[in-house]
Amino acid sequence: MQASAQPTPNSQDTQIAGKLLDWYDANARRLPWRSPPGETAPDPYRVWLSEVMLQQTTTAAVAPYFTKFTTRWPTVTDLAAADDADVMAAWAGLGYYARARNLLACARAVAAMGGSFPDTEDALRTLPGLGAYTAAAVAAIAFERRAVVVDANVERVVARLFAIKQPLPAARPAIRTAADSITPDSRAGDFAQAMMDLGATICTARSPRCMLCPLRADCRAYAQGAPERLPVKAAKKPKPTRQGRAYWVERDGKVLLVQRAGKGMLGGMRALPDDGWSARGDGDVPLPGEWHPGGVVRHSFTHFDLELQLMLCAANELTSLPVGEWWPVDQIEAAGLPTVFAKAGRLAVAERNT
Structure with a gap:
């Protein structure tokens, strides 16, 4: 299958953020780590902690762990001072345990910097365990920095919105370019979370609820009649x-x-x-x-x-x-x-x- 042409911004693209933010203002999910739409950005510690926990894990699974962690260790300096075994035990059941080791390493790095997270994407990338996605998410949500935030939900929304038919993972550069073209300069955190919510509740992997989607009129995959076929995923190799x-x-x-x-x-x-x-x-x-x-x-x-x-x-x-x-x-x-x-x-x- 041939790759789709690289998406380029146009006047229609610039309207997408406004439509999505209007939808988010009325439909945002209420989650323990979030501030309501339009309100003051949340505590960077809570944003970072939730984003690390949410990697390859559902919000339903993360919520009780997040509450347990923030009750026991309410600040990043509290977490930095925690015993390794206690943190690993508290993490048990969330899986991908390297995240918990990186969590401690990052908390201690931030504590050594005075207990405040850096507020730019590039600076956040220097912390232990913060890859491109997590740094962008924290920069946008906690500090209102314009950042291109692409998780699995956003990846699916953008692939459908722009009808990007190249299979994953090769399609990711095109998806990022397309996501960049619709990311606004203001309300960066709300926009990132709106994209996540749209993918989690409307533009789902199976049976997308297109009639409820605020971006239906802009969606090229919907216009072509088969949004559920995107994004195209490479065949999974059998596990030993x-x-x-x-x-x-x-x-x-x-x-x-x-x-x-x-x-x-x-x-x-x-x-x-x-x-x-x-x-x-x-x-x-x-x-x-x-x-x-x-x-x-x-x-x-x-x-x-x-x-x-x-x-x-x-x-x-x-x-x-x-x-x-x-x-x-x-x-x-x-x-x-x-x-x-x-x-x-x-x-x-x-x-x-x-």
């Missing part, structure tokens, strides 16, 4: 399946937990001991004892699926205990385990109680 083992070692009503290495998959998180997800065999148990299978946990990561065999062992007779943290089994849900190990924990508790 990895296999491994996790070990539930119990002693006197407590289970052995370890802290994973700071880098790599689920870095820095509390977890059950495991074999590195390599399924090497029976000889790799973390301690001698009578082991028996406790079921299989299946979990999907971004680049692979995992089948994790749970192995159970009572360690009451051991005199030399392995290094780790012994956590009360009846409080295992409070340990802040990443989802795959939380699943394994629930399975072990169910097996234990049968």
